[in-house]
Amino acid sequence: MIQLSKNYTLPEREEEIIPIKIVGVGGAGANALDRIVLDGMEKADLIAINTDVQSLASSVAAHKVQLGRAVTRGLGAGGDPEVGQQAALESAEEIRPALANARMIFICTGLGGGTGSGAAPVVAQIAREAGSLVIVFATLPFSFEGKRRTAQAHAALGRLNQIAHAVICFENDRMGDMVAPKAGIHQAFAMADVTISQSARSIVNLIQRPGLIRIGFDDLLTALRSENGRCLFGFGESDSDNRAHDALRQALKNPLMDKGRMLADAAHVLVQVTGGPSMTLSEVEILMQELNRQVNEHTQILFGTAVDGRMGNRLAVTIISSLRAEIDVASDVAAPLPVPAPIWEQPQEAAAKIDILPQPPVLAPAPAPDLIPFEPPPPAAELPPPIAPVEKSRSRVIMPRKKSEPEEEPKPARQKFGQAKQEVLQFEPVTRGRFEKSEPTIIEGQDLDVPTFLRKNIRVK
């Protein structure tokens, strides 16, 4: 007879190490990078890129790239994006090896100045060509810094939006809401860096933690996919008695979330709940119930959960989502860019680039490694070439549609995921009777408003 041992355990799921690089572009980028180092992100390579040698020298990043030796001669870009861009283009060949071999590249930058606004799009372009997932954290200048700076920042933001997979944008003006009115100005500035660091860290954790319900690259892409839209991001952590509620509230409080109001318009919302071994099902359930109240009923929720011993008593919630822009700005220009150029497309791409980058030749010969690990377009994209040249004049209109084909492809997988999620989430319908609408009493991870006999699974009658 065969006997099955009942106390077997599944092999521990290994943490998947994904090569990640974090790039700080410009002065603000370097500051953000410093903060990330302070907060401890040992899993990622940090690269500082700047025109200003002094700032570069004081950066803690292991890898440094100086931009525009000839153009700026080691000085800053002087607030002129043109100069920043020139400098970046000049040093493109130095940037490229620095960004190679990463599946995911975070670019932190402050827009509005010279290096940030000018060089960041170039860096993003190079990163994208290297076949990585590119997520940009950008800070927008304070409105008191003047209209011109704001205009420069928005122009750069527009470009980044077209190039990167996702742009998470922090408005400095809103940092005031996050710190106490009496807090020192350094604290307010530090807040922006802290938010960036926290966001980067939680995205990395999100992907690398072996989860009970895993969130993968594909889910992240889905959540972040927006045409020129706005990224919503929230992170909350709590170890109080009512930690599920508190963590969620904190996440929704994030300045990027606009108190959760914006979630109502989001098409996809990615939620990851991480806790120590003490995290209970009912906590997760309560949290998701509360979140569901914030989102539209058609919203697809990509849910993931992970147990991490290092979390101890804490419970953390990460919410990532994106809003569609009202007007689909320039998606025809944007579309060709991200796909690293099958050869037949070359002339068209160059044409498109001229719209964005006045001086593309340096970038154009990019020997694009043509495999992007997280997007499966090559087969689909290579099929239609015979048609493309014929329709060259119209191709701008058609291109986006073609591009959308490969993008559509992961959808069935996602829907399957969605269904799986529902199965998991359909717990025993836990009812709380007259306490349905009141604030839950959660002690030791149990929702005590639920009748004891239900929680202890004791059959009465």
Place this chain on the structure above:
Amino acid sequence: MASNDLVVGLEIGTSKICVVVGEGRPDGTLRILGVGQAPSRGVRKGEIVDFETAMKCVHEAVVDAEQKSDVMIRSIYVSVAGGHIQSFNNRGCVMVPEDRDEIDEQDIEDVKVSAREVSIPASNAFLHSIIQHYHVDGQDGVLNPVGMLGEKLEADFHIIHGVRNRIQNTIRCVKELPLEVEDVVFSALASAQVVLTQHQKNLGALVVDMGGGTTDYILYVDGAVKQSGVLGIGGDHVTNDISMALRIPMARAEKLKLEEGSCVLGNCLPGETILLKDDSGFAGKEIERETLNTIINLRVREIFELLKRKLEAEPFINYIGAGVFITGGCSLLDGIEHLAGESFEMPAHAAHAQTIAGLTSAFENPQFSTAIGLIKYAQAVQAERPARGFRRLIGKFFSYG
């Protein structure tokens, strides 16, 4: 003037609101003149959730009390409860100034302030700082250091704090009536004043005030408060469980709990049933008595076990000599002292207000323990600090008036 000694306690509970009017006599005893009550609406788990409705109910109860005791109520002591209330022990320390070596009143105030110099969440406010013991130059267990010689005065305090806005809500609810709020008192602290005698406090005792929405507790060892707090579970949860398990309305479940329910298992005949009658008196559903008792037992046992685990975080529960005293509406549940004794592994009693004179029907009802305790507390405070002091300190944290 008699009205000077008039003290009124108000408890805004989850199931009922209760106002007790008492009269302090020159010899220090208390007499209850009248009790007013009204069913409570707009309160959940000890906290006000519907301000307007709660205010109306408080008004009803106050009017009721005025009629029954034949006095005008102007100012009132209010009890607060709710899951947000927390507590901890802290030691304060001050050095006696060089120019004198005798400890005076000012040093006592200073040491109290220094004990409060701890970080509580910004949204919280202090409710009480209760003195446990003083230490003078390392000499332990000093009860009253005023007049003693010493250089260093230390004091252990038990500090109770809660979310400021929720406490303010309770105060506002009374002030809108309009009535003067003399003080806010943590409900378990009030109950303990009348449920326990000084002797029991010295021996060590745990008071568990199980109300409708919350279970408040306070633990005394050596005559000093060592632990206190609130669990946001109470009699309503028991009723809710019954209502959900037997699929009967809340009101019916409540009646069933009071009339037929028991915490003790195995005390009824096998197959013994209770016939539920519908409104017209006709026979309705039949339920097994053991089922009902199991539901109650599971919930109440859980509350006790939870409480015990909470208390065991600190060593004081091992020094309880007098036992557990259960009061509040839930203590009327049949067999609850038996279950408590079993859970806490020490003698347990269902208790009501002891140290008071007047209407027996009032003080023998454990539902009124907190409100009666409030007037006892008020009397003690007034005797101790004739004019200023407490009000001044409290006034810093709750700016009423």
